[in-house]
Amino acid sequence: MIKIIRGGYLIDGTGLKPQDDAVVVIENGKIKAAGSAKDVTLPKEHAHVLEINASDKTIMPGLVDGHVHLALGSLNDPIWNEIKKVPELIFSYAAGNAQKALAKGITTMQDCGGIDLTTLWLREAIRKKFLVGPKLVVAGAPITTTSGHLYFVGIRADNADELRKSIRWLVENGVDFIKIMATGGSMTPISNRRRAQYSISELTIAVEEAHRLKKRVVAHLNGTEGIKNAVKAGVDVLVHCNWLGEDEGIEYDESIARLAASKGLYLDVGPIAGVTKPQVNYARKGSELKESSRWDLALLMKSQGVKVYLSSDGIGNDASRFVTDLKSFVESGNIEPLEAITMATKIPAEAMGLANKIGTIEPGKDADIIIVDGNPVEDIAALERVDMVLLNGEIVAVKGRIHVNDAPMRK
Numbered sequence: 001m002i003k004i005i006r007g008g009y010l011i012d013g014t015g016l017k018p019q020d021d022a023v024v025v026i027e028n029g030k031i032k033a034a035g036s037a038k039d040v041t042l043p044k045e046h047a048h049v050l051e052i053n054a055s056d057k058t059i060m061p062g063l064v065d066g067h068v069h070l071a072l073g074s075l076n077d078p079i080w081n082e083i084k085k086v087p088e089l090i091f092s093y094a095a096g097n098a099q100k101a102l103a104k105g106i107t108t109m110q111d112c113g114g115i116d117l118t119t120l121w122l123r124e125a126i127r128k129k130f131l132v133g134p135k136l137v138v139a140g141a142p143i144t145t146t147s148g149h150l151y152f153v154g155i156r157a158d159n160a161d162e163l164r165k166s167i168r169w170l171v172e173n174g175v176d177f178i179k180i181m182a183t184g185g186s187m188t189p190i191s192n193r194r195r196a197q198y199s200i201s202e203l204t205i206a207v208e209e210a211h212r213l214k215k216r217v218v219a220h221l222n223g224t225e226g227i228k229n230a231v232k233a234g235v236d237v238l239v240h241c242n243w244l245g246e247d248e249g250i251e252y253d254e255s256i257a258r259l260a261a262s263k264g265l266y267l268d269v270g271p272i273a274g275v276t277k278p279q280v281n282y283a284r285k286g287s288e289l290k291e292s293s294r295w296d297l298a299l300l301m302k303s304q305g306v307k308v309y310l311s312s313d314g315i316g317n318d319a320s321r322f323v324t325d326l327k328s329f330v331e332s333g334n335i336e337p338l339e340a341i342t343m344a345t346k347i348p349a350e351a352m353g354l355a356n357k358i359g360t361i362e363p364g365k366d367a368d369i370i371i372v373d374g375n376p377v378e379d380i381a382a383l384e385r386v387d388m389v390l391l392n393g394e395i396v397a398v399k400g401r402i403h404v405n406d407a408p409m410r411k
């Protein structure tokens with residue numbers, strides 16, 4: 001089956017300006033050709049061609065949210081507290097959260113940790129076509145310490161041997177990457193987000209073990225001590241990076257940012273909701289950086305060569321809010337729309353090691369495509385007007401509603 005989408009505009013996700021009079025040809029779930037009609041060779045007469053009309057609309061890559069928690073809720077969330085002991089309810093909650101995101105145009109989600117192995121089961125259920133959902137890249141449960149950040153859902157590893165064992169166990173169960181809580185975090189007030197949870201040597205052993213087993217390491221980081229340890233240990237993705245000093249204030253370390261850049265590390269600056277707010281609660285009197293927001297700090301890291309992407313860090317039901325957050329972030333004037341789109345498609349795909357499959361509309365890649373009403377470069381709110389979502393070339397959502405195909409299940 002061949003599908004031909006005729007636009008409208010094409011934003012291919014590479015950072016190129018929108019092309020008009022666009023055509024995208026999809027064959028066997030992959031992008032065969034994409035560009036302006038004058039440059040695209042259409043397939044010869046073919047019995048099975050479906051034409052999709054996207055005039056006045058924009059064809060763009062499905063969004064890639066590099067940080068969600070589908071199978072997690074806040075401690076004060078009554079729904080979560082009611083369901084968190086029942087695996088079947090947690091699974092359906094996670095599945096519903098993933099489907100809502102897909103209907104909004106998020107075609108890949110990287111889940112950075114939830115309860116048990118729920119997200120692995122969900123990834124498999126979607127792969128086997130038991131239910132419609134986005135592509136999931138999952139960590140299963142996060143690794144943390146006793147009393148550490150998210151200890152109530154994480155695997156507790158308090159020394160090098162326990163770190164090795166936890167990583168091996170997660171890999172044995174089929175996780176795609178390792179999420180490690182390298183500092184405390186705000187969701188776990190007792191954990192002290194300013195301080196590191198692991199020493200450099202412990203973190204180095206964890207990274208070596210994960211890399212030996214060909215898994216990436218994504219590290220939750222609020223405090224500067226933990227950021228230093230994580231960069232030196234060579235984790236793959238630095239998350240948040242609030243640069244909180246050990247006792248007070250914000251302590252940005254340029255040499256560490258340069259080291260991160262020289263190692264080719266990525267920064268996941270999620271959650272983008274609130275990312276531009278000054279971190280006043282963490283200020284030190286008289287500090288030059290006292291009002292730096294996470295976005296200010298991310299821009300410093302970016303200027304020193306760290307690759308930055310945007311994410312929602314959406315928890316549970318909020319895991320589908322990426323599009324709305326992205327819109328507000330662009331509307332607040334902090335970033336050019338085209339760059340925001342690249343940071344929500346191509347760059348997170350690269351960080352996940354999936355640059356050859358997803359993130360842009362280029363020949364040979366999976367046809368994970370959204371069609372939005374209008375041109376998001378001129379009006380970012382167009383992102384919220386998703387007309388159609390295609391995943392591997394199949395129409396999976398139309399006008400915000402999930403489209404259930406009678407597809408055969410897969411082994």
Ligand SMILES: [Zn+2]
Nearest residue numbers: 067069112313
């Ligand atoms: Zn998170």
